Amino acid sequence: MTQVFGHNYIGGQRSAAGTVILHSIDASTGEALPQAFYQATAQEVEAAAKAAAAAYPAYRALSAQRRAQFLEAVADELDALDDEFIALVCRETALPPARIQGERKRTSGQMRLFAEVLRRGDFYGARIDRALPERQPLPRPDLRQYHRSAWGPVAVIGASNVSLAFSTAGGDTAAALAAGCPVVFKAHSGHMATAERVADAIIRAAEASGMPAGVFNMIFGAGVGEALVKHPAIQAVGFTGSLKGGRALCDMAAARPQPIPVFAEMSSINPVIVLPQALQARAETVARDLTASVVQGCGQFCTNPGLVIGIRSPQFAAFTEQVARLIGDQPAQTMLNAGTLSSYGKGLQKLLAHPGIEHLAGDPQAGNQARPQLFKAQASLLVDGDEVLQEEVFGPTTVFVEVADQAQLVAALNGLRGQLTATLIGEPADFAQFGELTGLLEQKVGRILINGYPTGVEVCDAMVHGGPFPATSDARGTSVGTLAIERFLRPVCFQNYPDNLLPDALKNANPLRIQRLVDGRPSRDGL
């Protein structure tokens, strides 16, 4: 049995100076697990931020190759975690072992993909404009630009719902470490033991690969995230969680003497638009696949489809009934923790209490499991931007909306706030008829899917897991995929620098053999 100590990690050392004791909960039984976790004191939060700041100059000075080796060492350590670890995660989250094994693979794969990005070198965005000494009326100096970490430590505040891939060694941590920023991770109270085992793995990897102490730090506790975000050493924040929590962090960060960016992934209802010809051709399949996406993982995904829109027709009415039957047949599932279950209950109450919303399927919420539910809302609620439809109800439920016609569909989509995803279910004839939808959705969402379902977020170069507010606090970024590294980079320009003083990425000979923009043309050659 690998021991869990419940200590904070500061500068590579364990620390347990506090007196506030927290306990992790068995998500299925609701019982407290025996291990005590020590909430970080104000001094420990400060020490963690300072340890990260102290590690920063040494860490940022390492070559991309060295950082890649570190990330790969983390990946190897994650993959080496034993069955006892998987059982522990399952206990804290009530998720099945297969899901956790898959998520672990995704998490280590994510680390390896960022290592690949570091070796590939496109993240440098290297640009060279050579001197034009003869230019009139003034010569042009030699100017060279690349992207690098110049932020300092990043605070990462983990999600409740994805205890590995969006948590301790998750996407934000991976992107920040890849960029060259040390991390202070604030563990979620929902899976503290998991967090400790993963932090152990990161620390082992850091030591084995000769990283500076303080490259990764972790603190436990309620409210410690606030102190962290306000600490002057912290230079950026990654967050996955609720709109309320994310917005509070953004406000705090903006009010600092030195404001810092917050990359918060917050709230999305992920509309699915079911077009007429698709219903003619394959209503049953769509109903089955959509229902599966709604209840997958007990609906606890950022990209869970919370809104389904169709155009009034006998086919859409039949389809609605079909989905109602399927949702009604879905079993209750255990949620991640009591807080999530309670939020789900409150979200359902709001829908049930709204005069413009009808309950179509699902047993009344009761007991300690979430019961899948289906609702139907009047289209006017969407067109008029009614709050209740814009709010994410985190759990296995979705709301159907029947619009009168194509014009009302467009009006309803225009009424939506920013989203992580939007999905079109249609046949070629639908896309010909509804050609304006892509351009419209491009203004609203980070990812548009055709004939797929938004749950399942691939980690790759082309993924965008982001979108306009309130989906995220900064639509220019993504928190999944390799582009996520850009959130923690900034451009630096060198003017008239002698070749030997330039970073390798910008040297004449192009020793890293990376792609560069030289005098406006892409090149992998030396100068």
Add this chain to the structure above:
Amino acid sequence: MTQVFGHNYIGGQRSAAGTVILHSIDASTGEALPQAFYQATAQEVEAAAKAAAAAYPAYRALSAQRRAQFLEAVADELDALDDEFIALVCRETALPPARIQGERKRTSGQMRLFAEVLRRGDFYGARIDRALPERQPLPRPDLRQYHRSAWGPVAVIGASNVSLAFSTAGGDTAAALAAGCPVVFKAHSGHMATAERVADAIIRAAEASGMPAGVFNMIFGAGVGEALVKHPAIQAVGFTGSLKGGRALCDMAAARPQPIPVFAEMSSINPVIVLPQALQARAETVARDLTASVVQGCGQFCTNPGLVIGIRSPQFAAFTEQVARLIGDQPAQTMLNAGTLSSYGKGLQKLLAHPGIEHLAGDPQAGNQARPQLFKAQASLLVDGDEVLQEEVFGPTTVFVEVADQAQLVAALNGLRGQLTATLIGEPADFAQFGELTGLLEQKVGRILINGYPTGVEVCDAMVHGGPFPATSDARGTSVGTLAIERFLRPVCFQNYPDNLLPDALKNANPLRIQRLVDGRPSRDGL
């Protein structure tokens, strides 16, 4: 004589509904120019924001090629402005015709460079991860990403000091229009007639190239910027000006129900570090060139060197005396306007009143011109982060700091806040001895120069005119150079999209012949 009407531009129409009348000032004589300018009413601010929002869907839907043609038409219109226009700008700014002609060329050149970027297509950042239908345990869908405007209208708040290149048709306007965002420009009170003539040129170009009405709007008035930034239709802000003004806008934007990004270029003292061997080799040349940079354009550049650091030695003492003599010999110059002159006077007063700062050269400030000044501050003020040395004094003055040794130099640089630029003046032996400076300055500034002077900001691909707070509000961006377009773009991902529905940048055949990242490798080919 081309008439100036003093009207706001809203949706391509003139509008003068207000009763608050403003006058532009002859910068040399202080006299009001005859033309009345109509401050925009609250309704006009609203109408301008809405006109831009109404233009957005049509403008963003235009191909990059069409937007490039529009920018080139603006460039042609700017170049065609007559000598009367040049005389008008000189009158409003007290700058010499050669400077204005040069700046006009820079402004039209900037528009043409963004047109080139639009045709080149690297701004798309196109990435394609092809489907892997056989992958286990789950297939990978086809995922494609590109960058495009998905922000809506941009509010641009112009600078006082660069009445063409950072103003009506300046860098922020060019970048926003290139990205596909309509602009509402808030004209600076210091050059309203200039702004109107330039706005006329943009409107003529918009009409000639078939752009939607409302692609460019302009409003006059004090305080109207605030209403603009708070308007729900505005989705991003570009600003060049003071730290106080920029910070106020950032706070407003962050407090909106839907927060929006502000790209504010604010305050920088642009340290110049003069290393020992350079003083041995060429103290006189350095003194002359440095002085020229300090007084260039009456010190009214964002990159004016406001701080000069050297290591204590007889050579540095002699160099300081030399610069004092040169600064003492510089003539008084007319500043842009009375407000700038008054701020300069107040800034000097703060330096004069500080017990740790000594006045070395310059006649007492008096009359309606700015007199060049030289100061010397104790090194401890920098090391301890004293406010007075961190604040930009906008005008022809600089502060010398003599540090005891290399260690104190590093401590002093660590004490600096974020800067647009830092400059190293040195010989090869200096750079060998002071090898840590590049890594240190990379954490503080946007552009590092060797043996040059920071005034003069080249418009090119590799330029970075940005830097950590308080130099700018967002160190990930630049407000000069082609990378500036990225501030107004965001990534959008398409999953499983049929080829015919994809944007051209992501189609299999690569009809735009742009560089793309395909399955992790750069490619200009079709799939």
